[in-house]
Each structure stands twice: as structure tokens, then as C-alpha cells.
Amino acid sequence: MIKAAITAVAGNLPENVMTNDDLAKFVDTSDEWIQTRTGIRERRIENDLSKATSDVAVPAVLELCRKRGISPEEIDLLICGTVTPDMVFPSTANLICAKIGAKNAWSYDISAACSGFMFALCTGAQFIETGRYKKVVIVGVDLMSRIIDYSDRTTCVIFGDGGGCVLLEPTTENAGIMDFILHADGNGATHLHMKAGGSRFPASHDTVDKKMHFVYQEGQAVFKHAVYSMAEVSAKIMERNNLKSEDISWLVPHQANKRIVDGTANRMGVGPEKVMMNIERYGNTTAGTIPLLLWDYEKQLKKGDNIIISAFGGGFTWGSVWVKWAYDGSQSGK
Numbered sequence: 539m540i541k542a543a544i545t546a547v548a549g550n551l552p553e554n555v556m557t558n559d560d561l562a563k564f565v566d567t568s569d570e571w572i573q574t575r576t577g578i579r580e581r582r583i584e585n586d587l588s589k590a591t592s593d594v595a596v597p598a599v600l601e602l603c604r605k606r607g608i609s610p611e612e613i614d615l616l617i618c619g620t621v622t623p624d625m626v627f628p629s630t631a632n633l634i635c636a637k638i639g640a641k642n643a644w645s646y647d648i649s650a651a652c653s654g655f656m657f658a659l660c661t662g663a664q665f666i667e668t669g670r671y672k673k674v675v676i677v678g679v680d681l682m683s684r685i686i687d688y689s690d691r692t693t694c695v696i697f698g699d700g701g702g703c704v705l706l707e708p709t710t711e712n713a714g715i716m717d718f719i720l721h722a723d724g725n726g727a728t729h730l731h732m733k734a735g736g737s738r739f740p741a742s743h744d745t746v747d748k749k750m751h752f753v754y755q756e757g758q759a760v761f762k763h764a765v766y767s768m769a770e771v772s773a774k775i776m777e778r779n780n781l782k783s784e785d786i787s788w789l790v791p792h793q794a795n796k797r798i799v800d801g802t803a804n805r806m807g808v809g810p811e812k813v814m815m816n817i818e819r820y821g822n823t824t825a826g827t828i829p830l831l832l833w834d835y836e837k838q839l840k841k842g843d844n845i846i847i848s849a850f851g852g853g854f855t856w857g858s859v860w861v862k863w864a865y866d867g868s869q870s871g872k
């Protein structure tokens with residue numbers, strides 16, 4: 539039976555660092571509040587306005603190809619999870635492919651907010667498992683700074699810019715995407731959304747004046763749903779695959795808030811030494827968090843490691859993926 543194995547990982551972040559103290563210069567907050575309530579110390583912000591989301595993704599996809607020793611022309615399909623596309627259309631995935639010369643690939647975006655990379659990963663895996671494709675690139679990337687109101691302290695402190703990608707290839711070994719449980723509930727839209735810019739509220743002077751092109755988030759409501767749902771779905775994927783906490787090598791959790799991650803790890807019985815974390819340096823990069831974690835921790839990943847990817851985000855969307863790691867990260871060409 540063919541499985542979809544992750545065979546390479548890459549990432550990219552804007553160079554500009556915005557610390558909590560930088561934020562406190564223009565919004566009523568403090569380093570102490572942000573670190574205690576979220577775990578974030580700093581985040582990256584793309585302050586070059588000539589750069590869009592595809593520009594942040596392109597170096598990552600090129601690095602991915604270089605590490606795996608393949609040409610962009612070998613890519614069959616590229617799927618990009620993002621809620622900050624360069625434009626409403628064409629898709630950011632199309633633009634990435636054009637920029638890297640992936641002329642034999644077809645491509646499209648998936649809009650699932652913080653679960654975007656995870657949804658794209660599970661979608662892309664199907665094309666490998668059926669035997670149709672040999673090389674599928676999954677990107678998760680967001681420039682959240684472009685849709686954040688930097689006078690709203692309840693949202694601006696948690697988000698950052700960046701993203702990453704993985705390559706999926708077929709394997710007949712016992713490795714790759716082993717199982718997934720994904721959910722979506724559009725009733726969550728009331729708690730987390732961006733009102734304008736779509737067909738309900740097309741851009742107008744009024745929508746701009748009313749700040750309707752920024753992220754609207756009811757933090758506490760989202761927090762409660764996230765803690766419960768991420769923990770439940772992660773426990774469920776372990777139960778239905780008879781995975782005990784000692785079988786898990788790594789939890790790879792979406793980086794929205796350290797307290798949400800702690801709740802998920804506790805429910806799974808997984809100690810902090812097995813939890814990938816980089817929220818303190820990058821904040822919440824929405825679809826970017828999970829590939830950025832895999833990129834940061836790649837060297838520590840070993841062939842056969844059981845990893846549980848888990849995310850919750852706007853939609854609401856949430857779920858967990860069980861991945862058996864397919865190669866020794868210490869041997870990768872980063």
C-alpha cells in the first residue's frame with residue numbers, strides 16, 4: 539500500500555523582528571502581559587510592502603527543492619494553505635509556481651486559517667496514496683501583519699508573519715501520513731473572522747472606516763473552543779490507533795497560545811520535552827506555524843518517530859494528524 543511520506547521540510551521568515559517592548563511603544567500592553575498570557579516574546583513582521591505572501595513562500599519552496607535535489611519542474615501539485623493570499627484570485631499557489639518555474643504543476647489554495655497547512659497536508663496525501671502523483675508540495679504561509687489592526691491590543695500581540703513547506707512523496711515503507719481526523723464548524727465564524735473584502739462586504743470607504751478589513755477575534759471564546767477541541771481530537775487519534783503517550787515522539791501543535799498547547803499536551807499525557815514550540819520567537823503565523831516547527835526541529839527528528847500534528851483555528855477548523863517520520867532529520871541538507 540502506498541503512503542504519503544514527508545521527505546523534506548523548509549521554511550522562511552521575514553528578517554524584521556518586532557519584540558513585545560516594540561509593541562508596547564504604540565499599544566497599551568507590556569512584555570510581562572504578553573509573555574504570561576501567550577508565551578510570545580517576539581514575532582517577525584514583513585515590513586517591506588512590496589513583498590506579499592508568495593514572496594515569503596518562494597524561498598522556502600526553493601530551499602525544499604534544493605534539499606531534496608529536485609527541480610521545480612518535477613513538482614506535480616502544489617497546495618498552499620493561507621488566509622492572507624497575495625490577491626483574492628488567482629491563488630497564491632499559482633503565483634508561487636509561476637515564480638519558481640514549477641511549470642508542470644497545477645496548484646490551488648486552501649482556506650482553513652490556522653488549520654490550513656494541516657488540511658492541505660491531508661488533501662495532498664490523497665494524490666500520493668492513489669498513485670497518481672510522485673511529488674506534491676504543501677505550503678503553509680501567512681502575512682498576518684497585513685490584516686491586523688495594530689491599535690487593537692487583543693489581537694495584534696499574538697500574530698506574526700512567516701511560513702514553510704513540506705514535500706510529499708510515495709513510500710511503501712511503514713511511514714508517512716498514517717491517519718487524520720479533521721473537523722470544521724462554520725458556526726465558529728462569529729468568534730473569529732475578517733468581515734470585509736469578500737462578497738458580503740466588498741471593499742468600500744465605509745468598510746475601511748469601520749476597520750472591517752482586519753481580523754476580528756473574541757479571544758476568550760476562541761480560547762475555550764481551542765483548548766477543548768485540540769486536546770480532544772489529539773486524544774482521539776491516539777486512542778483509535780492504540781498509541782500510548784510513550785509511543786509519541788513529538789507533539790507538533792499549532793502555535794496560537796502556549797496555554798492551549800499545554801492543555802493539549804496534558805490531555806495526551808505528553809511531557810514538555812516532547813512538545814515542539816517556537817511561539818516565543820515567531821508568535822502565531824496561522825498556516826505557517828506547523829511547517830515552521832517541523833523546519834526548526836528537523837535535525838532532531840528520527841526515522842520512525844510518531845508525531846502528532848494538531849491545530850485549531852478560524853472557521854472553526856481543527857484536527858489531528860498522525861505522521862510516522864520517514865527519514866533521519868540529522869541527515870537532511872539544511
Ligand code: UT7
Nearest residue numbers: 567571575652691692695757758760761764794795850851
Ligand atoms: O490561532 C487560532 C485562533 N486563535 C487563538 O487560538 C487565540 C485564542 N485566544 C487567546 O489566545 C487569548 O484569549 C488572548 C491571548 C487573545 C487573550 O488572552 P486572555 O487571557 O483570554 O485575555 P482576555 O481577553 O480575557 O483579557 C483579560 C484582560 C482584559 O482586561 P480586563 O477587562 O480584565 O481589565 C483585557 O483588556 O487583559 C486585557 N488585555 C490586555 N492587557 C494587556 C487584553 N489584551 C491585552 C494586551 N495587553 N495585549
